Amino acid sequence: MRYQPSLFESPPPPTPERVGTLRVAERPRAKVLGRASAEWLGCDYTLNPYVGCGFGCAYCYAAAFVADEERKQEWGRWVDVKVDALRELERTDLRGRRVFIGTATDPYQPVEAKVRLTRRILEHLVEITPQPVVAITTRGPLVTRDLDLLRRFESLRVNMSVTTDSDRIRRDFEPSCASIERRIQTLEELRVAGIRIAVFIAPMLPIEDPIGFAQRLKALEAERYMSQPFHQTDVPFRSNTREGAWEVARRYDWDEEGYRQTAIRMKTVLPQMSVRMRGMA
Numbered sequence: 001m002r003y004q005p006s007l008f009e010s011p012p013p014p015t016p017e018r019v020g021t022l023r024v025a026e027r028p029r030a031k032v033l034g035r036a037s038a039e040w041l042g043c044d045y046t047l048n049p050y051v052g053c054g055f056g057c058a059y060c061y062a063a064a065f066v067a068d069e070e071r072k073q074e075w076g077r078w079v080d081v082k083v084d085a086l087r088e089l090e091r092t093d094l095r096g097r098r099v100f101i102g103t104a105t106d107p108y109q110p111v112e113a114k115v116r117l118t119r120r121i122l123e124h125l126v127e128i129t130p131q132p133v134v135a136i137t138t139r140g141p142l143v144t145r146d147l148d149l150l151r152r153f154e155s156l157r158v159n160m161s162v163t164t165d166s167d168r169i170r171r172d173f174e175p176s177c178a179s180i181e182r183r184i185q186t187l188e189e190l191r192v193a194g195i196r197i198a199v200f201i202a203p204m205l206p207i208e209d210p211i212g213f214a215q216r217l218k219a220l221e222a223e224r225y226m227s228q229p230f231h232q233t234d235v236p237f238r239s240n241t242r243e244g245a246w247e248v249a250r251r252y253d254w255d256e257e258g259y260r261q262t263a264i265r266m267k268t269v270l271p272q273m274s275v276r277m278r279g280m281a
Ligand code: SF4
Pocket: 053, 054, 055, 056, 057, 059, 060, 061, 062, 104, 105, 106, 109, 139
């Protein structure tokens, strides 16, 4: 057993461990930082504490990057913890750099409640002088657990994914994620606590009432609103929507044109909503 006691609550769990139906294993030496090559990311480093994601969304793009076919099929049922993350961060000069957390997998996915690796990473980042500029993308209400730390950053924004206005539709695509209501509540809690927020409608799922949804989101007074359709490519190892999600989308008659029409309607209320991803800040 090789768990670092500093990363886990004691007593340390066995390896691999199950959290609910999730298989959790450690992945030593896995890189937690990535140099951000894509201009649209608008950051210097991406940072992902986990490989795999217990939310297991039907459309997840990150699954396309899994080489092992069996693991790809089992997406959502396993997660690897990058147990050497802090060691790597200590070796890297992050002073004043722009760090985007959660570009590949969710930093506040269910395992984080137990493992607390994202929290340990934030504890490290907040002590750097000058502090890094941080953005966190998540759909996990667990992010409010770390409000004490989030408040200590001079520049930090939480981007919360809110993908539809219907919990029935949400359950078809994201059965393990928090309800839409819970995510909106989380955004409100963050804003009231003085944390900058953005709403990512990404990928946009079918929306039952585009105008009402846009009004609800507008009331949050987020700094940014961004929407995105499903990705589609035939190129392997590119960000791509999983086949299971297309099947569900077809049941709802949801396609690129549906996205376009819905985005147009939402923009009558939220003209500032961008329709493609651009930058973290
Ligand atoms: S939360 Fe994000 S990373 Fe996790 S399964 Fe859903 S889309 Fe993928």
